[in-house]
Amino acid sequence: MNIQAMAQDVPVEGEHSVEGIDFITSGDQYLTFLLAEEQYAVDILCVEEIRSWEQPTKIPNAPSYIKGVINMRGIIVPIVDLRLKFSIGHANYLETTVVIVLTYQSEDRSRTIGFVVDAVSDVLNVEQADIKPAPAFGGCVGQQYIDGLINSENKVVTVLNVAHLQQVEKHRLQS
Amino acid sequence: MSVDLSQFIPSFLEESFEGLELMESGLLDLKPGDNETIHSIFRAAHSIKGGAGTFGFDSVTEFTHLVETLLDEMRDNRREVTSKDTEILLDSVDCMRLLIEAARDDEDYDHDKVSKTSARLSETLGEQQSTEGDSEIEHDDSKNGGSGYHIKFIPEHSLAKTGNDPIFLFSALAELGELTICANTEELPALMDIDAQELYLSWQLTLITEAEEAEIIEIFEWVEDECLLELEPITDISDEETSQNLAEDVNSDVNQSAGAPQSNNVANQEPLDSNEVAAVVENKNKETKGKAKADLGSIRVGVDKVDSLINLVGELVITQSMLSELGNDFDMSKVERLTSGLEQLLQNTKELQESVMRIRMLPISFAFNRFPRLVHDLAIKTGKEMELVISGEQTELDKTVMEQIGDPLVHLVRNAADHGIESKEVRLASGKPEKGTISLDAYHQGGNIVIEIKDDGAGINTKTVLDKAIDKGLIDANATLTDSQVYDLLFEPGFSTAAEVTDISGRGVGMDVVKRNIQSLGGRIQVESALGKGSTFKVNLPLTLAILDGQLVKVGTETYIIPLISIVESLQIDNTLINRVSGDMVLYRLRDDNVPVLPVYKMFHLETECTEIDKALLVVVEADGQKIGLMVDDLLAQQQVVIKSLNDNYQQVAGISGATILGDGSVAMILDIPGMIMMALEQAQKAQRLRTDGTSHIAEEVCL
Numbered sequence: 001m002n003i004q005a006m007a008q009d010v011p012v013e014g015e016h017s018v019e020g021i022d023f024i025t026s027g028d029q030y031l032t033f034l035l036a037e038e039q040y041a042v043d044i045l046c047v048e049e050i051r052s053w054e055q056p057t058k059i060p061n062a063p064s065y066i067k068g069v070i071n072m073r074g075i076i077v078p079i080v081d082l083r084l085k086f087s088i089g090h091a092n093y094l095e096t097t098v099v100i101v102l103t104y105q106s107e108d109r110s111r112t113i114g115f116v117v118d119a120v121s122d123v124l125n126v127e128q129a130d131i132k133p134a135p136a137f138g139g140c141v142g143q144q145y146i147d148g149l150i151n152s153e154n155k156v157v158t159v160l161n162v163a164h165l166q167q168v169e170k171h172r173l174q175s
Numbered sequence: 176m177s178v179d180l181s182q183f184i185p186s187f188l189e190e191s192f193e194g195l196e197l198m199e200s201g202l203l204d205l206k207p208g209d210n211e212t213i214h215s216i217f218r219a220a221h222s223i224k225g226g227a228g229t230f231g232f233d234s235v236t237e238f239t240h241l242v243e244t245l246l247d248e249m250r251d252n253r254r255e256v257t258s259k260d261t262e263i264l265l266d267s268v269d270c271m272r273l274l275i276e277a278a279r280d281d282e283d284y285d286h287d288k289v290s291k292t293s294a295r296l297s298e299t300l301g302e303q304q305s306t307e308g309d310s311e312i313e314h315d316d317s318k319n320g321g322s323g324y325h326i327k328f329i330p331e332h333s334l335a336k337t338g339n340d341p342i343f344l345f346s347a348l349a350e351l352g353e354l355t356i357c358a359n360t361e362e363l364p365a366l367m368d369i370d371a372q373e374l375y376l377s378w379q380l381t382l383i384t385e386a387e388e389a390e391i392i393e394i395f396e397w398v399e400d401e402c403l404l405e406l407e408p409i410t411d412i413s414d415e416e417t418s419q420n421l422a423e424d425v426n427s428d429v430n431q432s433a434g435a436p437q438s439n440n441v442a443n444q445e446p447l448d449s450n451e452v453a454a455v456v457e458n459k460n461k462e463t464k465g466k467a468k469a470d471l472g473s474i475r476v477g478v479d480k481v482d483s484l485i486n487l488v489g490e491l492v493i494t495q496s497m498l499s500e501l502g503n504d505f506d507m508s509k510v511e512r513l514t515s516g517l518e519q520l521l522q523n524t525k526e527l528q529e530s531v532m533r534i535r536m537l538p539i540s541f542a543f544n545r546f547p548r549l550v551h552d553l554a555i556k557t558g559k560e561m562e563l564v565i566s567g568e569q570t571e572l573d574k575t576v577m578e579q580i581g582d583p584l585v586h587l588v589r590n591a592a593d594h595g596i597e598s599k600e601v602r603l604a605s606g607k608p609e610k611g612t613i614s615l616d617a618y619h620q621g622g623n624i625v626i627e628i629k630d631d632g633a634g635i636n637t638k639t640v641l642d643k644a645i646d647k648g649l650i651d652a653n654a655t656l657t658d659s660q661v662y663d664l665l666f667e668p669g670f671s672t673a674a675e676v677t678d679i680s681g682r683g684v685g686m687d688v689v690k691r692n693i694q695s696l697g698g699r700i701q702v703e704s705a706l707g708k709g710s711t712f713k714v715n716l717p718l719t720l721a722i723l724d725g726q727l728v729k730v731g732t733e734t735y736i737i738p739l740i741s742i743v744e745s746l747q748i749d750n751t752l753i754n755r756v757s758g759d760m761v762l763y764r765l766r767d768d769n770v771p772v773l774p775v776y777k778m779f780h781l782e783t784e785c786t787e788i789d790k791a792l793l794v795v796v797e798a799d800g801q802k803i804g805l806m807v808d809d810l811l812a813q814q815q816v817v818i819k820s821l822n823d824n825y826q827q828v829a830g831i832s833g834a835t836i837l838g839d840g841s842v843a844m845i846l847d848i849p850g851m852i853m854m855a856l857e858q859a860q861k862a863q864r865l866r867t868d869g870t871s872h873i874a875e876e877v878c879l
Contacts, residue, residue: 027659057844059831075819076819076834112824122345
C-alpha cells in the first residue's frame with residue numbers, strides 16, 4: 001500500500017475537502033425569527049435552546065414585558081416577551097409561540113434569558129461585511145438593541161445585539 | 176522529563192497553614208516536659224521547612240530553620256520550655272504565616288516584624304549556643320559575599336527509581352546562588368548495557384552563594400540516604416577559579432562523549448545555565464500568583480462521607496436499571512412493582528441529597544480553632560486572667576455559614592474578654608475565682624445550630640446601658656424598657672458601654688455589624704445576662720443556606736414559599752379581632768399584640784378572588800422583632816426547598832429572597848420577610864406623602 005498517497009488524501013489543517021463542511025467557515029450564522037411580520041436575527045452561538053411557550057411563574061412587580069421565570073433543567077430562567085418589550089405586534093400566546101433561550105457570556109458573568117417570539121424561521125450565513133448599519137429613523141426598537149441590517153432575498157432582517165438584550169432594567173417599585 | 180512542581184504548591188500551602196494551626200494549638204497547650212507536643216510541633220515546622228525548600232520559598236525556609244533549631248533544643252531536653260520561649264514561638268508562627276502568605280501572593284511582607292522576631296529567636300538561641308551555633312544563626316548579619324561550596328554528589332544507581340530527579344536538586348541549588356555543574360560520566364556503561372531506570376552519573380558542583388551549609392544539605396535532605404554527599408567550603412577565589420576551569424574541562428568531556436548513552440538516561444543532564452533556571456522560577460511564581468488570586472476554595476471531606484455517597488449512587492443506579500427494565504414492556508400487572516420502584520427511587524434521592532449536604536458540613540472546630548490563641552493574646556493584653564472552655568466543637572455546620580460566622584464570633588469573644596471578665600482584684604473582691612472563664616459551646620437545636628458565648632464576668636448593667644442610650648438620644652429619657660429590649664440597644668450602631676476605649680473593643684462599631692452579619696445568614700442573636708454573674712450571647716443559625724423548610728401558600732394563581740423559621744403562627748381570621756384604626760390601617764388582635772395585616776396580593780399586584788379579609792388566612796411572621804400578618808388565600812404543604820438565586824440570570828427582586836423548583840417542575844418564589852416589611856413601610860410612607868402633598872400630585876401617583 002502506498003502510504004504517501006494515503007497521506008495526501010488526509011486534509012491538512014485549514015483545507016476543507018469534505019463537502020458540506022465549508023459553510024462553517026464562511027461568515028457567521030444567525031438564527032432568524034418573526035415578530036409580527038418582521039424578521040429579526042440573533043447570533044446563533046448565543047442560542048441555548050428553543051422551547052415552546054409555557055406559562056411562567058410571575059415575578060412580583062416586574063415590568064409587563066417580563067413574563068416571569070421558568071425552570072430550565074434546574075436553572076431559573078427569566079422570560080422576556082420581545083413583542084411587548086419592542087411594542088411590535090400582539091402578545092398572543094398560541095401553540096406556535098416559541099421561546100428562544102439565549103446565553104451571553106460577558107466578562108464577569110454569563111446570563112441566560114428566554115425571549116418570546118412569534119416563530120423561528122431560518123438560519124442565515126452572513127459575512128460580517130454584509131451587515132449594514134441601520135438608519136436611525138425611529139422605529140419602536142431602540143438603537144442600542146440593533147447591530148445592523150441584513151438583506152435576505154427581498155426581505156430585510158434586523159440583527160439584534162444580544163449583550164444589550166440581556167441587560168435587565170432595575171425594577172421600579174410600584175406604589 | 177520535567178514535572179511541573181508548581182501544581183503542588185496549593186496543597187503545600189494548604190498543608191502549611193494546617194501545620195501552622197497545629198503548631199499554634201500545640202504551643203498554647205505546651206507544658207514543660209510534654210515531649211509529645213514538642214515533637215508534633217517540631218514535625219509540623221519541619222515539614223513546612225522541607226516543603227518551602229522544595230518550592231523555593233527561601234524566606235520561609237530560612238525563618239523556619241531558626242524556629243526548628245529552637246524546637247530541636249527543646250525536643251532534646253537541652254532547653255527548658257519557658258513561657259518566654261513559647262511567646263517567641265507563637266510570634267514566630269505568626270511570622271511564618273506572614274511569610275507563607277507573602278510567598279503565595281508573591282507579595283512583599285512586613286520585613287520589620289520578621290527580622291525583629293528572627294533576631295529574638297537568634298538571641299534566645301545564642302544564650303544557650305554561644306560557641307558553635309553562631310555563624311549559622313547570625314548568617315543574616317554576616318553576609319560575606321563571594322563564599323561558596325564545592326559539592327560532590329554521587330548518587331546511588333537507584334536514585335531515579337525513588338522518584339528523585341537530580342535536576343530539581345540542581346535547580347533548587349541554583350536559586351541559592353551561582354551554580355556550576357559538571358557531570359562525571361565515567362561509570363556510564365555501553366549503550367546496550369544501560370538500564371534506562373538507573374542513574375550512572377555523578378556530579379561535581381560549585382556553588383557561589385551566601386547561603387549556609389545547612390541550607391544546602393536541606394536541599395539534599397530527601398536523597399541523603401541514597402547518595403554520597405561531600406560539602407567543602409570554598410576557601411579563596413583562586414581555588415574557585417581552578418574549579419571552574421576544571422568544570423569546563425569535564426564539561427567538554429561530557430560534550431565529547433555526549434551522543435547516545437546519556438539521552439537514554441532517566442536523569443536529565445543538560446547543563447543547567449542559571450538563565451534557564453531563572454526562567455523556570457519566574458514562570459513558577461507567575462503561576463502561583465494566578466492560582467492564589469483565583470482561589471476556588473476546597474474542602475476536606477472524610478472518606479466515610481465519600482464512601483457513603485458512592486454506595487448511594489450504586490443503589491440509585493440499581494433502582495434506575497430496575498425501573499428502565501420495567502418500562503421496556505410495561506403492562507398493568509406490573510403497576511405494583513412500579514410503585515415500589517418509585518418509592519425506592521424517592522428514598523435513594525432523599526438519602527443522596529442528605530449525603531451531599533453532609534459533604535458541605537464541617538465541624539465547627541474550624542471556626543473555633545482560632546479562639547484559644549485569641550483569648551491567650553487578649554489575656555496578655557488586658558492583664559486579666561482568663562481561660563477558654565470549648566465544647567461541642569464536633570457540631571457540624573455548612574461551610575458557607577462557617578466562613579461568615581467567624582468574624583462575628585471573634586467580636587463576641589473579644590467583647591466577653593474585654594467588657595465581660597473583670598480584673599483579678601475585682602473578681603477576688605466579689606468572691607469569684609481569680610481566673611475568668613469564657614466558654615464557647617455549639618449544639619444543634621431543631622433545624623438550627625446554636626452557638627453560645629458565655630462569660631462569668633460582670634454581666635450587663637442595664638442601668639448603664641439605658642443611661643448611655645438616653646445620652647446618645649437613642650431612646651426617650653423616660654421610656655421603660657424590658658431587660659431584653661435594653662440588651663437589644665447594644666446592637667445599635669455607635670453604641671458602646673466600655674468606660675474607656677481600648678484597642679480591643681469599645682469603639683461601638685462591631686455589635687451592630689455582628690447583628691447584621693448574623694441576620695444576613697438568616698440567623699438571630701439573643702442576649703441573657705445577670706449582673707455580677709456574667710452574660711451569654713446565643714447565636715442561632717440555620718444549618719445550611721442551600722435548603723430551607725418552607726410553608727407553601729397560595730395567592731391567586733401563584734404559589735409562594737414562606738420560610739418556616741420566620742412564621743410565628745398561621746390562623747383563620749376571626750372577624751371580631753380585625754380593627755381598622757388611624758385611617759384604614761388594618762390591625763389584627765393576636766392575644767395582646769396588634770399585628771398589621773398586609774395583603775400579599777396587593778403588595779405584588781396580583782389578581783385574586785380572595786380580596787375580602789375574612790375569607791383569607793393570616794400567616795403571622797416575624798422579622799427584626801416586628802410582627803406582621805400576611806394575608807394569603809390558602810395554606811398548602813410544608814416542604815424542604817432548595818434555594819435558587821434569581822440574581823444569576825435576573826436581578827434581586829424586592830420582597831423575594833430567591834426561587835425554588837417544586838415537585839411538578841414549576842418555579843415558586845420564596846418570600847423575603849424582612850424585605851417585605853421594608854417594602855410595606857416604603858409603600859405606606861409613599862402613600863402618606865402623596866396624601867399630605869394634596870391633590871396636585873395625583874398625576875404623579877398615576878405615573879408611579
